[in-house]
Amino acid sequence: MQDKQDVIIVGGGPVGLVLALALQQQGVPFTVLEARAKGASHQDTRALALSYGSRLILEKLGVWDDLEAKATAINTIHISQRGGLGRTRLNATEHDLPALGYVLPYGAITKALDDAVDSANIVYETQATEIKPGAPVAQVVLERQGELTTLASPLLVIADGGRSLSGIKGIERETKEYGHDALVSKVRAELPHGNIAYERFTSQGPMALLPNGARDFSLVWTGEKARIDALLALDDAMFLKQLHEAFGDRVGKFLSVEKRLSFPLRLSTLKPATASHLVVIGNAAQTMHPVAGQGFNVGMRDAWTLADLIVSASPGKLGSAEMLNRYSQQRKRDTRGGILFTDFLVNVFSNDVIGMSALRGAGLGILELLKPAKSFLVGKMSFGK
Ligand SMILES: Cc1cc2nc3c(=O)[nH]c(=O)nc-3n(C[C@H](O)[C@H](O)[C@H](O)COP(=O)(O)OP(=O)(O)OC[C@H]3O[C@@H](n4cnc5c(N)ncnc54)[C@H](O)[C@@H]3O)c2cc1C
Numbered sequence: 001m002q003d004k005q006d007v008i009i010v011g012g013g014p015v016g017l018v019l020a021l022a023l024q025q026q027g028v029p030f031t032v033l034e035a036r037a038k039g040a041s042h043q044d045t046r047a048l049a050l051s052y053g054s055r056l057i058l059e060k061l062g063v064w065d066d067l068e069a070k071a072t073a074i075n076t077i078h079i080s081q082r083g084g085l086g087r088t089r090l091n092a093t094e095h096d097l098p099a100l101g102y103v104l105p106y107g108a109i110t111k112a113l114d115d116a117v118d119s120a121n122i123v124y125e126t127q128a129t130e131i132k133p134g135a136p137v138a139q140v141v142l143e144r145q146g147e148l149t150t151l152a153s154p155l156l157v158i159a160d161g162g163r164s165l166s167g168i169k170g171i172e173r174e175t176k177e178y179g180h181d182a183l184v185s186k187v188r189a190e191l192p193h194g195n196i197a198y199e200r201f202t203s204q205g206p207m208a209l210l211p212n213g214a215r216d217f218s219l220v221w222t223g224e225k226a227r228i229d230a231l232l233a234l235d236d237a238m239f240l241k242q243l244h245e246a247f248g249d250r251v252g253k254f255l256s257v258e259k260r261l262s263f264p265l266r267l268s269t270l271k272p273a274t275a276s277h278l279v280v281i282g283n284a285a286q287t288m289h290p291v292a293g294q295g296f297n298v299g300m301r302d303a304w305t306l307a308d309l310i311v312s313a314s315p316g317k318l319g320s321a322e323m324l325n326r327y328s329q330q331r332k333r334d335t336r337g338g339i340l341f342t343d344f345l346v347n348v349f350s351n352d353v354i355g356m357s358a359l360r361g362a363g364l365g366i367l368e369l370l371k372p373a374k375s376f377l378v379g380k381m382s383f384g385k
Helices: 014-025 052-060 064-068 106-116 225-233 236-247 295-311 321-349 356-369 371-383
Strands: 007-010 030-033 047-051 072-074 076-081 087-091 101-105 126-132 138-144 147-153 156-158 173-189 196-202 205-212 216-224 254-257 261-270 278-280
Touching (some): 007 147, 014 295, 052 064, 052 101, 064 106, 101 106, 173 205, 236 254, 261 321
Parallel strands (some): 007 030, 007 156, 156 278
Antiparallel strands (some): 196 205
Protein backbone atom coordinates (compact mmCIF):
# COMPACT_ATOMS: atom_id res chain seq x y z
CA MET A 1 0.00 0.00 0.00
CA GLN A 2 2.90 2.42 0.66
CA ASP A 3 6.60 2.69 0.60
CA LYS A 4 8.13 3.56 3.95
CA GLN A 5 9.19 6.96 2.62
CA ASP A 6 5.69 7.91 1.48
CA VAL A 7 4.11 10.98 3.03
CA ILE A 8 0.89 9.66 4.59
CA ILE A 9 -2.12 11.98 4.51
CA VAL A 10 -5.01 11.05 6.80
CA GLY A 11 -8.18 12.51 5.24
CA GLY A 12 -9.04 12.93 1.58
CA GLY A 13 -11.20 16.05 1.99
CA PRO A 14 -10.40 19.14 -0.08
CA VAL A 15 -7.37 20.12 2.01
CA GLY A 16 -5.81 16.63 2.07
CA LEU A 17 -6.40 16.30 -1.67
CA VAL A 18 -4.83 19.68 -2.48
CA LEU A 19 -1.71 18.54 -0.65
CA ALA A 20 -1.80 15.17 -2.44
CA LEU A 21 -2.09 16.75 -5.88
CA ALA A 22 0.66 19.28 -5.18
CA LEU A 23 2.96 16.39 -4.14
CA GLN A 24 1.95 14.32 -7.17
CA GLN A 25 2.90 17.21 -9.48
CA GLN A 26 6.37 17.27 -7.93
CA GLY A 27 6.84 13.49 -8.02
CA VAL A 28 6.80 13.06 -4.21
CA PRO A 29 5.40 9.64 -3.18
CA PHE A 30 2.32 9.80 -0.92
CA THR A 31 -0.64 7.77 0.28
CA VAL A 32 -4.03 9.23 1.23
CA LEU A 33 -6.17 7.33 3.74
CA GLU A 34 -9.84 8.27 3.36
CA ALA A 35 -12.66 6.94 5.55
CA ARG A 36 -15.43 7.44 2.99
CA ALA A 37 -16.06 5.36 -0.11
CA LYS A 38 -14.76 6.63 -3.45
CA GLY A 39 -17.06 9.37 -4.75
CA ALA A 40 -19.12 9.63 -1.55
CA SER A 41 -18.13 13.26 -0.95
CA HIS A 42 -18.98 14.26 -4.54
CA GLN A 43 -22.67 14.46 -3.61
CA ASP A 44 -22.04 17.07 -0.89
CA THR A 45 -23.77 20.23 -2.11
CA ARG A 46 -22.61 22.46 0.78
CA ALA A 47 -21.36 25.72 -0.68
CA LEU A 48 -17.78 26.76 -0.03
CA ALA A 49 -16.67 30.33 -0.65
CA LEU A 50 -13.29 30.28 -2.35
CA SER A 51 -11.11 33.33 -2.26
CA TYR A 52 -9.38 34.56 -5.40
CA GLY A 53 -6.10 33.32 -3.87
CA SER A 54 -7.54 29.78 -3.61
CA ARG A 55 -8.50 29.95 -7.28
CA LEU A 56 -4.85 30.69 -8.10
CA ILE A 57 -3.80 27.55 -6.17
CA LEU A 58 -6.39 25.45 -8.05
CA GLU A 59 -5.13 26.93 -11.33
CA LYS A 60 -1.57 25.90 -10.51
CA LEU A 61 -2.85 22.42 -9.72
CA GLY A 62 -4.54 22.29 -13.14
CA VAL A 63 -8.09 21.73 -11.85
CA TRP A 64 -9.55 25.22 -12.15
CA ASP A 65 -10.58 24.81 -15.82
CA ASP A 66 -12.72 21.89 -14.75
CA LEU A 67 -14.24 23.86 -11.86
CA GLU A 68 -14.79 27.25 -13.46
CA ALA A 69 -18.04 26.27 -15.18
CA LYS A 70 -19.47 25.12 -11.83
CA ALA A 71 -18.32 28.19 -9.93
CA THR A 72 -20.35 31.35 -9.33
CA ALA A 73 -18.21 34.47 -9.21
CA ILE A 74 -18.59 36.95 -6.37
CA ASN A 75 -17.96 40.36 -7.91
CA THR A 76 -19.26 42.44 -5.02
CA ILE A 77 -19.53 41.90 -1.27
CA HIS A 78 -22.21 43.96 0.41
CA ILE A 79 -21.86 44.33 4.20
CA SER A 80 -24.69 45.73 6.33
CA GLN A 81 -26.25 45.47 9.78
CA ARG A 82 -29.87 44.89 10.65
CA GLY A 83 -31.63 47.78 12.33
CA GLY A 84 -28.68 50.14 11.91
CA LEU A 85 -27.24 52.58 9.46
CA GLY A 86 -24.04 52.24 7.48
CA ARG A 87 -23.06 49.76 4.83
CA THR A 88 -19.97 48.90 2.82
CA ARG A 89 -19.52 47.49 -0.65
CA LEU A 90 -16.36 45.80 -1.83
CA ASN A 91 -16.01 45.54 -5.60
CA ALA A 92 -13.60 43.30 -7.51
CA THR A 93 -12.94 45.93 -10.18
CA GLU A 94 -11.89 48.52 -7.57
CA HIS A 95 -9.21 46.07 -6.45
CA ASP A 96 -8.12 45.00 -9.95
CA LEU A 97 -9.34 41.44 -9.47
CA PRO A 98 -11.51 39.44 -11.91
CA ALA A 99 -13.62 38.39 -8.88
CA LEU A 100 -13.44 38.70 -5.10
CA GLY A 101 -14.15 35.01 -4.77
CA TYR A 102 -16.24 32.10 -6.01
CA VAL A 103 -18.96 29.84 -4.65
CA LEU A 104 -18.55 26.17 -5.39
CA PRO A 105 -20.21 23.03 -4.05
CA TYR A 106 -17.94 21.05 -1.72
CA GLY A 107 -18.58 17.95 -3.85
CA ALA A 108 -17.46 19.66 -7.08
CA ILE A 109 -14.12 20.53 -5.49
CA THR A 110 -13.50 17.05 -4.09
CA LYS A 111 -14.52 15.47 -7.42
CA ALA A 112 -12.13 17.62 -9.47
CA LEU A 113 -9.30 16.86 -7.05
CA ASP A 114 -10.17 13.14 -6.76
CA ASP A 115 -10.16 12.87 -10.57
CA ALA A 116 -6.75 14.52 -10.79
CA VAL A 117 -5.00 12.52 -8.04
CA ASP A 118 -3.82 9.10 -9.17
CA SER A 119 -6.37 6.78 -7.53
CA ALA A 120 -3.64 4.18 -6.89
CA ASN A 121 -2.45 6.54 -4.14
CA ILE A 122 -5.80 6.93 -2.36
CA VAL A 123 -7.01 4.15 -0.09
CA TYR A 124 -10.75 4.63 0.40
CA GLU A 125 -12.97 3.16 3.15
CA THR A 126 -10.00 3.21 5.48
CA GLN A 127 -10.38 4.76 8.90
CA ALA A 128 -7.34 5.90 10.85
CA THR A 129 -8.08 4.88 14.44
CA GLU A 130 -4.89 5.78 16.28
CA ILE A 131 -1.98 8.12 15.63
CA LYS A 132 1.40 7.62 17.26
CA PRO A 133 3.91 10.42 16.77
CA GLY A 134 7.51 9.26 17.06
CA ALA A 135 11.01 9.38 15.57
CA PRO A 136 12.31 8.55 13.03
CA VAL A 137 8.75 7.76 11.88
CA ALA A 138 5.21 8.46 13.08
CA GLN A 139 2.68 5.64 12.91
CA VAL A 140 -0.97 5.37 12.06
CA VAL A 141 -3.20 2.46 12.96
CA LEU A 142 -5.92 2.01 10.37
CA GLU A 143 -8.99 -0.11 10.03
CA ARG A 144 -9.99 -1.50 6.66
CA GLN A 145 -12.69 -4.10 6.18
CA GLY A 146 -12.48 -5.00 9.87
CA GLU A 147 -8.70 -5.50 9.80
CA LEU A 148 -6.19 -3.37 11.67
CA THR A 149 -2.86 -2.43 10.05
CA THR A 150 -0.09 -0.07 11.13
CA LEU A 151 1.71 2.17 8.65
CA ALA A 152 4.73 4.35 9.32
CA SER A 153 6.03 7.50 7.68
CA PRO A 154 8.67 10.16 8.27
CA LEU A 155 5.81 12.63 7.74
CA LEU A 156 2.27 11.89 8.81
CA VAL A 157 -0.19 14.64 7.86
CA ILE A 158 -3.52 14.86 9.68
CA ALA A 159 -6.20 16.42 7.45
CA ASP A 160 -9.26 14.70 8.92
CA GLY A 161 -11.31 17.88 9.39
CA GLY A 162 -10.81 17.68 13.16
CA ARG A 163 -13.79 15.53 13.94
CA SER A 164 -12.43 12.00 14.28
CA LEU A 165 -9.00 11.84 15.88
CA SER A 166 -8.36 13.02 19.43
CA GLY A 167 -5.89 12.37 22.23
CA ILE A 168 -2.84 12.45 19.95
CA LYS A 169 0.30 12.79 22.11
CA GLY A 170 1.84 16.25 21.69
CA ILE A 171 -1.23 17.76 20.00
CA GLU A 172 -3.42 19.89 22.26
CA ARG A 173 -6.57 21.63 21.08
CA GLU A 174 -8.13 24.82 22.45
CA THR A 175 -11.82 25.16 21.75
CA LYS A 176 -14.27 28.00 22.25
CA GLU A 177 -17.92 27.12 21.76
CA TYR A 178 -19.87 30.01 20.27
CA GLY A 179 -23.11 28.45 21.53
CA HIS A 180 -24.37 29.22 18.03
CA ASP A 181 -25.36 26.97 15.17
CA ALA A 182 -25.30 27.72 11.44
CA LEU A 183 -28.34 26.95 9.34
CA VAL A 184 -27.39 26.32 5.72
CA SER A 185 -29.61 25.94 2.69
CA LYS A 186 -30.19 27.20 -0.82
CA VAL A 187 -32.85 29.86 -1.42
CA ARG A 188 -34.30 31.68 -4.40
CA ALA A 189 -35.27 35.36 -4.24
CA GLU A 190 -37.41 37.61 -6.42
CA LEU A 191 -34.44 39.58 -7.71
CA PRO A 192 -31.39 38.09 -9.47
CA HIS A 193 -28.21 37.99 -7.39
CA GLY A 194 -26.08 40.00 -9.82
CA ASN A 195 -23.01 38.16 -8.44
CA ILE A 196 -23.31 40.03 -5.15
CA ALA A 197 -22.61 38.26 -1.83
CA TYR A 198 -24.38 39.75 1.16
CA GLU A 199 -22.96 39.67 4.68
CA ARG A 200 -25.52 40.92 7.15
CA PHE A 201 -24.89 41.34 10.84
CA THR A 202 -27.81 41.02 13.21
CA SER A 203 -27.77 41.18 17.01
CA GLN A 204 -28.53 37.45 17.01
CA GLY A 205 -25.62 36.50 14.76
CA PRO A 206 -24.31 37.09 11.25
CA MET A 207 -26.00 35.79 8.13
CA ALA A 208 -24.72 35.49 4.57
CA LEU A 209 -26.31 35.06 1.17
CA LEU A 210 -23.82 33.89 -1.44
CA PRO A 211 -24.69 33.80 -5.16
CA ASN A 212 -24.85 30.16 -6.22
CA GLY A 213 -25.75 29.22 -9.79
CA ALA A 214 -27.75 31.37 -12.18
CA ARG A 215 -30.64 32.17 -9.87
CA ASP A 216 -30.02 30.94 -6.33
CA PHE A 217 -28.29 31.97 -3.14
CA SER A 218 -26.57 29.79 -0.60
CA LEU A 219 -27.75 30.86 2.80
CA VAL A 220 -25.68 30.68 6.00
CA TRP A 221 -27.78 31.93 8.92
CA THR A 222 -26.17 31.78 12.34
CA GLY A 223 -27.68 32.28 15.77
CA GLU A 224 -28.24 30.69 19.15
CA LYS A 225 -28.93 26.99 18.88
CA ALA A 226 -32.51 27.33 20.18
CA ARG A 227 -33.31 29.97 17.57
CA ILE A 228 -31.77 27.92 14.76
CA ASP A 229 -33.72 24.85 15.92
CA ALA A 230 -36.90 26.95 15.80
CA LEU A 231 -36.05 28.13 12.26
CA LEU A 232 -35.44 24.53 11.17
CA ALA A 233 -38.85 23.52 12.49
CA LEU A 234 -40.81 26.19 10.55
CA ASP A 235 -42.70 25.30 7.39
CA ASP A 236 -41.19 26.74 4.20
CA ALA A 237 -43.59 29.68 3.89
CA MET A 238 -43.03 30.82 7.46
CA PHE A 239 -39.26 30.30 7.15
CA LEU A 240 -39.11 32.45 4.00
CA LYS A 241 -41.12 35.17 5.71
CA GLN A 242 -38.75 35.23 8.69
CA LEU A 243 -35.76 35.26 6.37
CA HIS A 244 -37.19 38.29 4.60
CA GLU A 245 -37.74 40.05 7.93
CA ALA A 246 -34.16 39.34 9.06
CA PHE A 247 -32.50 40.07 5.73
CA GLY A 248 -34.52 43.07 4.56
CA ASP A 249 -35.62 43.98 1.07
CA ARG A 250 -32.38 44.01 -0.93
CA VAL A 251 -33.22 40.98 -3.04
CA GLY A 252 -37.01 41.23 -2.75
CA LYS A 253 -39.09 38.46 -1.25
CA PHE A 254 -37.74 34.94 -0.89
CA LEU A 255 -39.61 32.48 -3.09
CA SER A 256 -38.33 29.00 -2.23
CA VAL A 257 -35.96 27.14 0.06
CA GLU A 258 -34.27 23.75 -0.28
CA LYS A 259 -33.53 21.32 2.52
CA ARG A 260 -32.30 23.07 5.68
CA LEU A 261 -29.37 21.69 7.70
CA SER A 262 -27.51 22.98 10.73
CA PHE A 263 -24.01 22.72 12.21
CA PRO A 264 -22.66 23.77 15.61
CA LEU A 265 -20.12 26.60 15.44
CA ARG A 266 -16.89 26.61 17.36
CA LEU A 267 -13.48 28.15 17.23
CA SER A 268 -10.85 25.48 17.55
CA THR A 269 -7.09 25.92 17.33
CA LEU A 270 -4.01 23.90 18.23
CA LYS A 271 -1.46 24.85 20.87
CA PRO A 272 2.11 24.79 19.50
CA ALA A 273 2.59 21.12 18.64
CA THR A 274 5.41 18.98 19.99
CA ALA A 275 4.48 15.77 18.16
CA SER A 276 7.34 14.20 16.19
CA HIS A 277 7.09 13.62 12.45
CA LEU A 278 3.47 14.73 12.43
CA VAL A 279 1.68 17.84 11.20
CA VAL A 280 -1.98 18.89 11.32
CA ILE A 281 -3.54 20.98 8.52
CA GLY A 282 -6.90 22.34 7.34
CA ASN A 283 -9.97 22.23 9.51
CA ALA A 284 -8.22 19.74 11.79
CA ALA A 285 -5.75 22.49 12.70
CA GLN A 286 -8.19 25.39 12.87
CA THR A 287 -11.96 25.51 12.74
CA MET A 288 -13.43 28.98 12.33
CA HIS A 289 -16.81 30.63 12.37
CA PRO A 290 -18.04 30.76 8.75
CA VAL A 291 -18.80 34.50 8.96
CA ALA A 292 -16.13 35.58 6.49
CA GLY A 293 -15.67 32.29 4.60
CA GLN A 294 -12.06 32.02 5.78
CA GLY A 295 -11.80 28.40 7.01
CA PHE A 296 -11.36 26.50 3.77
CA ASN A 297 -9.09 29.12 2.25
CA VAL A 298 -6.73 29.08 5.24
CA GLY A 299 -6.68 25.26 4.93
CA MET A 300 -5.77 25.48 1.23
CA ARG A 301 -2.84 27.71 2.12
CA ASP A 302 -1.78 25.21 4.83
CA ALA A 303 -1.63 22.47 2.19
CA TRP A 304 0.16 24.63 -0.36
CA THR A 305 2.85 25.80 2.09
CA LEU A 306 3.40 22.28 3.42
CA ALA A 307 3.77 20.86 -0.10
CA ASP A 308 6.42 23.45 -0.82
CA LEU A 309 8.38 22.54 2.33
CA ILE A 310 8.10 18.80 1.61
CA VAL A 311 9.38 19.26 -1.93
CA SER A 312 12.33 21.36 -0.78
CA ALA A 313 13.23 19.17 2.26
CA SER A 314 16.82 17.95 2.18
CA PRO A 315 17.34 14.18 2.11
CA GLY A 316 16.69 12.71 5.56
CA LYS A 317 14.97 15.92 6.76
CA LEU A 318 11.39 15.05 5.81
CA GLY A 319 9.29 15.55 8.92
CA SER A 320 12.26 16.72 11.00
CA ALA A 321 11.69 19.15 13.90
CA GLU A 322 13.45 21.80 11.82
CA MET A 323 11.05 21.32 8.90
CA LEU A 324 7.96 21.26 11.13
CA ASN A 325 9.11 24.41 12.95
CA ARG A 326 9.51 26.14 9.63
CA TYR A 327 6.00 25.10 8.68
CA SER A 328 4.47 26.48 11.86
CA GLN A 329 6.45 29.73 11.56
CA GLN A 330 5.28 30.22 7.98
CA ARG A 331 1.65 29.51 8.79
CA LYS A 332 1.36 31.29 12.16
CA ARG A 333 0.55 34.78 10.90
CA ASP A 334 -2.08 33.75 8.35
CA THR A 335 -3.84 31.32 10.68
CA ARG A 336 -3.86 33.70 13.62
CA GLY A 337 -5.00 36.54 11.37
CA GLY A 338 -7.93 34.45 10.06
CA ILE A 339 -8.97 33.49 13.57
CA LEU A 340 -8.72 37.00 15.02
CA PHE A 341 -10.54 38.48 12.03
CA THR A 342 -13.52 36.09 12.15
CA ASP A 343 -13.70 36.18 15.96
CA PHE A 344 -13.61 39.98 15.90
CA LEU A 345 -16.49 40.13 13.40
CA VAL A 346 -18.60 37.75 15.50
CA ASN A 347 -17.90 39.58 18.78
CA VAL A 348 -18.27 43.14 17.53
CA PHE A 349 -21.19 42.67 15.20
CA SER A 350 -23.36 40.18 17.06
CA ASN A 351 -24.54 41.97 20.15
CA ASP A 352 -27.11 44.40 21.45
CA VAL A 353 -24.81 46.50 23.66
CA ILE A 354 -26.25 50.03 23.84
CA GLY A 355 -24.49 52.41 21.46
CA MET A 356 -22.76 49.59 19.55
CA SER A 357 -25.20 49.74 16.66
CA ALA A 358 -24.39 53.42 16.04
CA LEU A 359 -20.66 52.72 16.35
CA ARG A 360 -20.87 49.80 13.93
CA GLY A 361 -22.90 51.91 11.51
CA ALA A 362 -20.30 54.68 11.71
CA GLY A 363 -17.55 52.08 11.22
CA LEU A 364 -19.22 50.67 8.10
CA GLY A 365 -19.85 54.18 6.78
CA ILE A 366 -16.20 55.18 7.31
CA LEU A 367 -14.97 51.91 5.80
CA GLU A 368 -17.04 52.68 2.72
CA LEU A 369 -14.97 55.84 2.24
CA LEU A 370 -11.52 54.44 3.03
CA LYS A 371 -9.89 52.73 0.06
CA PRO A 372 -6.79 51.51 2.04
CA ALA A 373 -9.03 49.88 4.67
CA LYS A 374 -11.08 48.20 1.95
CA SER A 375 -7.91 47.02 0.24
CA PHE A 376 -6.76 45.54 3.56
CA LEU A 377 -10.07 43.66 3.89
CA VAL A 378 -9.92 42.37 0.33
CA GLY A 379 -6.27 41.31 0.76
CA LYS A 380 -7.11 39.49 4.00
CA MET A 381 -10.07 37.67 2.49
CA SER A 382 -8.42 36.92 -0.86
CA PHE A 383 -4.87 36.02 0.08
CA GLY A 384 -4.71 35.92 3.92
CA LYS A 385 -2.43 39.01 3.87
C1 LIG B 1 -21.76 25.64 8.19
C2 LIG B 1 -20.41 25.72 7.61
C3 LIG B 1 -20.23 26.54 6.53
C4 LIG B 1 -18.96 26.70 6.00
N1 LIG B 1 -18.82 27.58 5.00
C5 LIG B 1 -17.59 27.81 4.50
C6 LIG B 1 -17.42 28.76 3.47
O1 LIG B 1 -18.34 29.38 2.98
N2 LIG B 1 -16.16 28.97 3.01
C7 LIG B 1 -15.10 28.30 3.54
O2 LIG B 1 -13.98 28.55 3.09
N3 LIG B 1 -15.24 27.38 4.49
C8 LIG B 1 -16.46 27.11 5.01
N4 LIG B 1 -16.60 26.19 6.01
C9 LIG B 1 -15.43 25.43 6.46
C10 LIG B 1 -15.12 24.29 5.46
O3 LIG B 1 -16.18 23.37 5.41
C11 LIG B 1 -13.85 23.61 5.90
O4 LIG B 1 -12.87 24.60 6.04
C12 LIG B 1 -13.35 22.55 4.90
O5 LIG B 1 -14.32 21.53 4.69
C13 LIG B 1 -12.10 21.94 5.48
O6 LIG B 1 -11.60 20.91 4.63
P1 LIG B 1 -10.71 19.75 5.24
O7 LIG B 1 -10.25 18.95 4.08
O8 LIG B 1 -9.74 20.28 6.21
O9 LIG B 1 -11.73 18.88 6.14
P2 LIG B 1 -13.02 18.08 5.71
O10 LIG B 1 -13.71 18.75 4.60
O11 LIG B 1 -13.78 17.85 6.97
O12 LIG B 1 -12.44 16.68 5.17
C14 LIG B 1 -11.88 15.71 6.04
C15 LIG B 1 -11.82 14.35 5.33
O13 LIG B 1 -11.17 13.41 6.19
C16 LIG B 1 -11.90 12.19 6.21
N5 LIG B 1 -11.66 11.58 7.54
C17 LIG B 1 -12.10 12.02 8.73
N6 LIG B 1 -11.65 11.25 9.72
C18 LIG B 1 -10.90 10.28 9.14
C19 LIG B 1 -10.15 9.19 9.64
N7 LIG B 1 -10.08 8.93 10.96
N8 LIG B 1 -9.50 8.38 8.78
C20 LIG B 1 -9.55 8.63 7.43
N9 LIG B 1 -10.25 9.66 6.90
C21 LIG B 1 -10.89 10.48 7.75
C22 LIG B 1 -13.35 12.63 6.01
O14 LIG B 1 -14.12 11.55 5.48
C23 LIG B 1 -13.18 13.78 5.01
O15 LIG B 1 -13.21 13.33 3.67
C24 LIG B 1 -17.85 25.98 6.55
C25 LIG B 1 -18.05 25.10 7.62
C26 LIG B 1 -19.31 25.00 8.18
C27 LIG B 1 -19.50 24.11 9.37
